[in-house]
Amino acid sequence: EDILIKGGTVVNADRQFQADVLIRGGLIARVGPNLQAERQGTRTLSAAGRLVMPGGIDPHTHLSMPFMGQVTCDDFFSGHAAALAGGTTMHVDFALPVDHDLLAGWDAWQRKAADGVMDYGFHMAVTSWSDKVAADMGTLTKMGVNSFKFFMAYKGALMVNDEQLLQALRRCKELGAVPQVHAENGDAVAEGQARVFAAGITGPEGHALSRPAALEGEATARAIRLAQFVGAPLYVVHVMSRDAAEEVARARQRGQRVVGETVASAIACDESSMWDADFTRAAAFVMSPPIRSKEHQAALQGALAGGLLQLVGTDHAVFNSSQKAAGRHDFRIIPNGVNGLEERLHVVWTELVASGKLAPTDFVRVTSTAAAHIFNVYPRKGLIAKGSDADVIIFDPALEHTLRAAAHHSALDTNIYEGYKARGKVLTTISRGRLVWHEGRLNITRGSGRFVPTPTHGPLYAGLDAVPEHSLFDVARYGGVPVRRAGDAPASGAARDEL
Ligand SMILES: NC(=O)NCCC(=O)O
Numbered sequence: 351e352d353i354l355i356k357g358g359t360v361v362n363a364d365r366q367f368q369a370d371v372l373i374r375g376g377l378i379a380r381v382g383p384n385l386q387a388e389r390q391g392t393r394t395l396s397a398a399g400r401l402v403m404p405g406g407i408d409p410h411t412h413l414s415m416p417f418m419g420q421v422t423c424d425d426f427f428s429g430h431a432a433a434l435a436g437g438t439t440m441h442v443d444f445a446l447p448v449d450h451d452l453l454a455g456w457d458a459w460q461r462k463a464a465d466g467v468m469d470y471g472f473h474m475a476v477t478s479w480s481d482k483v484a485a486d487m488g489t490l491t492k493m494g495v496n497s498f499k500f501f502m503a504y505k506g507a508l509m510v511n512d513e514q515l516l517q518a519l520r521r522c523k524e525l526g527a528v529p530q531v532h533a534e535n536g537d538a539v540a541e542g543q544a545r546v547f548a549a550g551i552t553g554p555e556g557h558a559l560s561r562p563a564a565l566e567g568e569a570t571a572r573a574i575r576l577a578q579f580v581g582a583p584l585y586v587v588h589v590m591s592r593d594a595a596e597e598v599a600r601a602r603q604r605g606q607r608v609v610g611e612t613v614a615s616a617i618a619c620d621e622s623s624m625w626d627a628d629f630t631r632a633a634a635f636v637m638s639p640p641i642r643s644k645e646h647q648a649a650l651q652g653a654l655a656g657g658l659l660q661l662v663g664t665d666h667a668v669f670n671s672s673q674k675a676a677g678r679h680d681f682r683i684i685p686n687g688v689n690g691l692e693e694r695l696h697v698v699w700t701e702l703v704a705s706g707k708l709a710p711t712d713f714v715r716v717t718s719t720a721a722a723h724i725f726n727v728y729p730r731k732g733l734i735a736k737g738s739d740a741d742v743i744i745f746d747p748a749l750e751h752t753l754r755a756a757a758h759h760s761a762l763d764t765n766i767y768e769g770y771k772a773r774g775k776v777l778t779t780i781s782r783g784r785l786v787w788h789e790g791r792l793n794i795t796r797g798s799g800r801f802v803p804t805p806t807h808g809p810l811y812a813g814l815d816a817v818p819e820h821s822l823f824d825v826a827r828y829g830g831v832p833v834r835r836a837g838d839a840p841a842s843g844a845a846r847d848e849l
């Protein structure tokens with residue numbers, strides 16, 4: 351059936367304007383003033399006084415992910431239900447290789463996603479290096495995966511070393527794929543954890559103490575410099591600290607293609623919760639890199655407001671209280687991850703728009719359009735315009751509500767936003783033309799989700815060919831002086847000195 355949204359303010363990343371929106375066949379059919387229903391049975395929704403925006407795109411989730419001896423408790427059904435109730439209509443989930451095999455990981459994540467109810471894409475993690483991994487990356491790009499993630503932490507599990515990272519960055523550049531890093535110094539984290547635990551600190555606060563912001567800053571800078579070395583762009587996931595945000599900002603300032611993603615928990619929470627006397631509550635906040643002090647929280651909000659960071663995801667990776675209890679006597683084995691897929695839009699609006707730091711257009715950019723650009727699905731996603739997918743929300747900025755585990759749609763039995771007073775509310779979510787969230791009710795069908803391929807060579811690569819790889823072997827001349835090669839006569843003294 352057609353849906354006609356009447357009387358609202360359409361907000362895109364570039365501008366906002368009064369317009370009606372007509373939806374047909376899963377797409378936006380018209381956007382303009384005074385639209386009328388064209389077919390019998392058209393569902394008309396009033397949006398007077400409300401904002402009509404592109405559905406959120408969460409670029410960072412982990413549904414049904416085996417990790418630290420557990421499996422995240424939101425699968426593609428409950429995770430999608432939660433997302434839609436919170437106004438997010440697409441997410442990009444991190445598929446993990448199975449026994450370091452990327453294609454086996456792809457198969458596993460395809461199966462998991464068969465239960466889904468909305469649009470999704472995949473990033474693929476790369477946790478080892480070999481010719482087969484390099485070949486499989488190429489195969490995956492043909493199947494619609496345009497981004498690969500490298501963990502610089504989780505030593506002994508997912509972590510890659512610099513040599514592997516370098517090879518992988520180069521391969522991404524070759525493929526036109528987006529390299530992504532979890533940036534923490536994994537060796538130092540492992541040592542910090544051992545020292546904190548040996549000092550007798552075994553509770554969740556040990557998590558915060560053992561992996562300080564300096565380790566995030568160091569790895570962020572290292573990844574950025576390695577990307578510069580091979581001439582690749584870089585996407586830094588979950589920027590949690592001022593230290594990491596500053597590295598991203600500095601790189602951008604010198605003209606490097608670096609994207610910084612922060613997450614809802616980093617801009618709305620602080621580390622004090624990990625000191626909560628109640629283990630269950632404290633453990634719910636354990637994620638990596640850790641949620642940090644209020645100063646970092648403020649710096650990250652400022653970095654978004656100032657355009658130094660580009661988008662907000664969630665890193666939704668949820669473990670319920672019985673799963674988190676595995677680490678009751680040792681913070682090192684509390685499974686890492688927090689919720690946010692359902693809360694992200696409300697948290698970003700409350701922290702940044704209701705506080706006056708961001709305009710509604712910027713809200714759309716950091717929650718939807720930027721991800722659509724980066725992962726190369728714009729303008730199909732992230733825009734309200736004729737021909738785009740009908741992923742649309744109706745948002746009432748005047749409504750206030752309180753976030754609670756008892757009211758959320760995730761399978762998680764806790765919520766790091768318990769009691770959070772949100773300003774503004776998603777009243778309606780339309781996913782590919784279907785009214786899936788309306789008047790407080792979900793209307794979803796298991797298995798109705800759809801994989802959205804993300805093509806390579808997106809905007810992060812546009813014009814990048816102008817930037818040569820800084821390769822020692824490709825540089826034929828140095829300062830105008832031919833480089834000496836094996837068998838050549840000895841270079842002149844001046845050239846030798848320069849080399
Ligand atoms: N972030 C986290 O704590 N868990 C999910 C895995 C990751 O993104 O590092």
Ligand SMILES: [Zn+2]
Nearest residue numbers: 532587588638
């Ligand atoms: Zn991570």
Ligand SMILES: [Zn+2]
Nearest residue numbers: 410412665667
């Ligand atoms: Zn993550």
